[in-house]
Amino acid sequence: LKELRISSSLGTSTICLGPIRRSLEQLGAIQKSVLITDRNVASLYSHLFLGCRSFILSPGEESKSLSTIEKIYRKFFDWRLDRSSTVIGFGGGVVGDITGFAASTYLRGLPFILIPTTLLSQADSSVGGKTGVNFLGYKNIIGTFTLPRFVLIDPCFLQTLPEEEILNGAAEIVKHALIASPGLFRFLKKEWPRLLRKDKAVLKKAVLTSIQIKSAIVCRDGKEKGERRKLNFGHTLGHALEKSCALSHGQAVAWAMDFAARLSCRLNLLSPDDLTGILTLLKNLFPSSSSLSSSLPPKESLHAAARLDKKREAEDIRFVFLSGIGKAVVKKIPYFELERLIDDLYQSG
């Protein structure tokens, strides 16, 4: 088992990479634990948790609601959980976000463990302590920053994923490369076809490098007061698009990264050569998601949705640009300026 440790203002968290059975054996905690998972994961892997009391969600983003959280609180109450109990969240990003929020607010915080099963949750969302549910149609409006006690990552779960799920994770891995690692970028430039084919060695290396990058940032800035903002690269417009155009998370973030890279070049932060390299990788992975393709969303929907972004501060927004491959710059700019930049890019495209 490979171990990584996060220690930040949020507390500490240990990430274990390796076969899930060995991780579970090592923790030996299944007896005192309860499980939150979804129907898809349960149907494939329920044998791993025989005898564990469990709450099974409907798969998909619709489960990320306050009413699900209240149902889970009731279960916790029926089960008489106390602070010596552990909650295990076993599934993708949705399961992890829900598990973390319910556990972090029950009895003012139960310890929880995440076992991410998708590429997105393994390479990104299970690490770093963001928990939450959607509210009034907007993503993660309600939530906390709370680190899981342990994250157990086993790449074997990735082999049963459909291509869309691989792409959702790939978008976050590309994000980590673009904001922090020229090395990961070169790796992806070469290995993207094998990543899409779910080659085990490529997936493992991409996941490990991704969480190393993210852990290091979270160690330095747990609560997104500074450097952690870089991790929002492609996510301000990405979330807006995901909502307004019903795109998958990966497609939306890929589109928004393409767009943000172009903006960065237009502002002379990013060289045209680097831009070309970035757009090429994105186009290889997401052929239909070039921001200047014909499938452009109406710009008004971008304006409107970005206005509700969590990172907003009064009339300003912190937008993440690139100043090179592996280098992000967070700039606080007035809303109207971001809107003007969006309009410009639409006209010139």
Next chain:
Amino acid sequence: LKELRISSSLGTSTICLGPIRRSLEQLGAIQKSVLITDRNVASLYSHLFLGCRSFILSPGEESKSLSTIEKIYRKFFDWRLDRSSTVIGFGGGVVGDITGFAASTYLRGLPFILIPTTLLSQADSSVGGKTGVNFLGYKNIIGTFTLPRFVLIDPCFLQTLPEEEILNGAAEIVKHALIASPGLFRFLKKEWPRLLRKDKAVLKKAVLTSIQIKSAIVCRDGKEKGERRKLNFGHTLGHALEKSCALSHGQAVAWAMDFAARLSCRLNLLSPDDLTGILTLLKNLFPSSSSLSSSLPPKESLHAAARLDKKREAEDIRFVFLSGIGKAVVKKIPYFELERLIDDLYQSG
């Protein structure tokens, strides 16, 4: 203005004691703030917050529910709050607990300020970062540990309180004396009649000493992993009684402290002299709350309710005893033993 600073694993918090107008002027933050308060406080003091958008609760414990929290989230959403907004909770313990929970979970945490107006909230609950709401009839089952950015304490608000509210606060002040300060105990032994008459100098000294004691403990143990458990003295059985016998918080905690002191003496932790001193002070302040008076609650209700306590760990509970005036000892004991002790004391009484 007198200032106290808490710095713990939960973050930092500044407590300002003095005239509220001066505190507010100094912070200068009312323009970007929203207010949560209750009808009683609003009817007396709304002039302090002219122009501030506000959410007004029904007074009382019934407001401490998930449905209130959801209404507040909706307001926050309608008001387009972002992370540069500040939420002000202006009122007693209920307002503070609700404000803290809603603020700490909206956008993964908005900064909040508490302005406690009751003796209980000034001397105890506004300090230390416990937030929460009740669930299925049990107190504070859902909540977080999150420190308010500022706590603004002005003793002037205490002058309009009814006696029951003074007693609710007095119970917590006695608790702080018993677990940590022989000096405060001597002060209360002498000055309790002036405390009940709302003498300004006595109230001010009692509040200040109380929050000094509590802040020091919270600095050393933010999340109740060790020393902070001492602050639960009188609250395991107290909460149970409050629920099962419809007592006021102060009466219930006074009863439970009396009971816990007797248990401590029976276990030879506390000397009979110290016990007598403690029972006398409690009897002076709460004449009807001696644990061996005729108004004894049915012991079965104590058993049942204590079993659901948040401090429970599987078959054990951490119970707080006294080993002297100003000295608390937390012992992890099996449930059946606590039940046996309760039964013994009932029989011998």
